[in-house]
Amino acid sequence: MIVLEGATKRYGGSTVLDDVTTSFGEEGVVSLIGPNGAGKSTLFGLVGRLIAPDAGSVSVDGQDVRMASPGELARTIAVLRQDNHIAARLTVEDLVEFGRFPHSRGRLTSVDRDKIEEALAYLSLGDLRTRFLDELSGGQRQRAFIAMVLAQDTKYVLLDEPLNNLDLKHMTEIMRLIRRMADELGKRVVIVLHDINFASTYSDRIVAMRDGRIVADASRDAIMRPEVLREVYDTEVEVREIDGKPVALYYS
Numbered sequence: 001m002i003v004l005e006g007a008t009k010r011y012g013g014s015t016v017l018d019d020v021t022t023s024f025g026e027e028g029v030v031s032l033i034g035p036n037g038a039g040k041s042t043l044f045g046l047v048g049r050l051i052a053p054d055a056g057s058v059s060v061d062g063q064d065v066r067m068a069s070p071g072e073l074a075r076t077i078a079v080l081r082q083d084n085h086i087a088a089r090l091t092v093e094d095l096v097e098f099g100r101f102p103h104s105r106g107r108l109t110s111v112d113r114d115k116i117e118e119a120l121a122y123l124s125l126g127d128l129r130t131r132f133l134d135e136l137s138g139g140q141r142q143r144a145f146i147a148m149v150l151a152q153d154t155k156y157v158l159l160d161e162p163l164n165n166l167d168l169k170h171m172t173e174i175m176r177l178i179r180r181m182a183d184e185l186g187k188r189v190v191i192v193l194h195d196i197n198f199a200s201t202y203s204d205r206i207v208a209m210r211d212g213r214i215v216a217d218a219s220r221d222a223i224m225r226p227e228v229l230r231e232v233y234d235t236e237v238e239v240r241e242i243d244g245k246p247v248a249l250y251y252s
């Protein structure tokens with residue numbers, strides 16, 4: 001499990017993650033929701049050790065992340081960041097190969113090659129494998145990054161807004177895929193989402209943050225209530241039941 005105990009992060013005078021105690025990483029899909037600036041990416045940064053906490057601790061499977069070697073951590077947790085700035089001109093294949101680095105250290109074994117092929121196939125990237133990342137559409141590029149994370153073959157997969165830049169079809173496709181990664185491959189997925197209807201449809205648990213704190217943590221049905229969503233987002237949200245499922249309406 002990924003356990004945060006009193007995790008706190010401050011920048012100057014402002015506390016952006018405020019004494020957060022929680023755990024993630026059970027089987028299935030957990031969605032992390034909340035308004036811009038709530039602290040979602042900061043929380044992921046702490047877990048992936050991209051950011052050091054000012055107080056509190058983060059542990060993964062009982063080990064403090066600050067004590068783990070970088071390789072060890074990267075073989076256990078994969079974090080897809082919200083902004084992927086890849087400077088070099090890489091092909092899809094190169095990127096996915098890069099995901100194997102914690103295992104291969106740059107010398108690919110047959111197992112590494114198999115994992116790369118599996119990830120490319122899983123994301124249907126076969127035809128695009130030799131394309132450069134800057135020759136892809138936003139959605140294709142997003143798929144390539146998810147393939148990279150999949151090739152890393154970790155127990156925990158954290159995805160920060162993986163639906164960015166995707167059209168309706170591809171959003172749905174990616175969410176189904178994430179669900180399958182959990183159900184078929186046993187990945188323990190935590191995903192930051194802004195569309196609460198996707199969160200509601202595809203996750204087992206929803207954690208809502210606001211102002212650096214967790215303000216709700218419950219099953220879909222308990223979160224998908226107007227009073228809870230109003231509290232999280234500070235905006236009016238209607239919830240209707242369609243085919244027995246709660247659907248949030250926030251367009252009007």
Ligand SMILES: Nc1ncnc2c1ncn2[C@@H]1O[C@H](COP(=O)(O)OP(=O)(O)OP(=O)(O)O)[C@@H](O)[C@H]1O
Pocket residue numbers: 011016034035036037038039040041042043082
């Ligand atoms: N390096 C930094 N220096 C100063 N403030 C920062 C820094 N990184 C993040 N913050 C602030 O911390 C707060 C939380 O940011 P964070 O990126 O975790 O939010 P978020 O919930 O991921 O938001 P979004 O939905 O917009 O991605 C924000 O107010 C942000 O401005």
Ligand SMILES: [Mg+2]
Pocket residue numbers: 040041042082160
């Ligand atoms: Mg963010």
